[in-house]
Amino acid sequence: MPTRNTIILAAGKGTRMKSKVYKVLHRICGKTMVDHVLTQVEKTNMDNIVTVVGYGAEAVEENIGDRAKFVVQKEQLGTGHAVMQAEDLLGNLDGTTMIVSGDTPLFTAETFEKLFEYHENEKAAVTILTSKAPDPTGYGRIVRNDLGIVEKIVEQKDANEIEQAIDEINTGVYVFDNKSLFSALHKTNNDNAQGEYYLTDVIEILKSEDKIVAAYEMDDFDESMGVNDRVALSKATKIMQKRINEMHMRNGISMVNPEDTYIDVDVKIGSDTIIEAGVSIKGKTTIGEDCFIGSNSEIRDSVIKNNVTVTSSMIEESEMGDGSNIGPDSHLRPQSKIGKNVHIGNFCEVKKAEIGEGTKVGHLTYVGDATLGKNINVGCGVVFVNYDGANKFHTNVGDDTFIGSNSNLVAPLEIADHSFIAAGSTITKDVEQFDMAIARERQTNKPGYFKKLNYKNN
Known part of the structure; x- marks a missing residue:
């Protein structure tokens, strides 16, 4: 029977936060970032939720409790390597698996549900969650052909002048056919400057195997905000605060x-x-x-x-x-x-x-x-x-x-x-x-006492 699964990536230390607190445990409007992600994922009725932990594993597990299963990424060797840690739990299952980062607290269950629905309707091997960015600088661009079919994801540093003008960006959230995901992960390598295994390489592999690579464009770009430093944390808090206040006013x-x-x-x-x-x-x-x-x-x-x-x-x-x-x-x-x-x-x-x-x-x-x-x-x-x-x-x-x-x-x-x-x-x-x-001293008045003082009478 097909299953619906989610892998939450929460292994990073987050050095740019310059904090003793691990990145995904920083709070926004009363909850840790990873708790926000998990809460929205839970609303989409998952069969399995696996959280990949690394730095601060014990603290993250304590924060989440028994709401998810945990696997440990002992070495930080990239997003593809992180997902591979969940293979023992999910690798043999039929169905679909969503990948989402624990430092993206603004995603909503509605967006996740629409992503799954689009993926299933397209019968895709992978569906990329995308959005139109007011300023796409720094994001991976979604390159489509004349028919609107996704050709590839191009990172900022690799994009030519035409590709840099594309404003549809990769949010870092994906839904995969589960078995296709883990099969393709075994074909990735770390032949790159960072020596890491990238999840985006899986998309290239699936494309080369003539499998359907789809992209679902969501409406609200703000949802895709990843929090990597205190400035982004403040911006995400403002967005969440506005969302909460508008809900109450309505x-x-x-x-x-x-x-x-x-x-x-x-x-x-x-x-x-x-x-x-x-x-x-x-x-x-x-x-x-x-x-x-x-x-x-x-x-x-x-x-x-x-x-x-x-x-x-x-x-x-x-x-x-x-x-x-x-x-x-x-x-x-x-x-x-x-x-x-x-x-x-x-x-x-x-x-x-x-x-x-x-x-x-x-x-x-x-x-x-x-x-x-x-x-x-x-x-x-x-x-x-x-x-x-x-x-x-x-x-x-x-x-x-x-x-x-x-x-x-x-x-x-x-x-x-x-x-x-x-x-x-x-x-x-x-x-x-x-x-x-009554428990106080009885009042005593001293007659003429004022005259004994050297005060001037005005």
């Missing part, structure tokens, strides 16, 4: 300035949410409907429910319930859970805390390692003192409690429902239900 999201809005590829956003300029939304974040995300906010790996307002604040690995709001200039650190209709005001920090429905944390307050019930009022400048220099401790605050401004709650503490903490108190003992706790 799905009912409003962006005040999409060119200045960064959203990772796996983010989900509900309809009628408004996003202002300078916002970054990263990781596996989910945002509900009818939310407002204000300028310069950053949200990462968090769940934002419906009708939430985030004003110039940072949220990390946390959750905000329906109708809640935060900011400006506040910070939810990891493991914070904000309930329905909770207000987190300006210059507040919450860490590893759960805050119940209707509670208000006004401003200039730190809530760490705590569980707060419903309808609590937390005054200005309150500090949940959770760390003694060695260990963290927890505070529980019951429903309908009032915590006065400038209070310090020294954990561990149990503060019962319907209790009252007087402003300016440092609380070190548990507070019972309906009690008011």
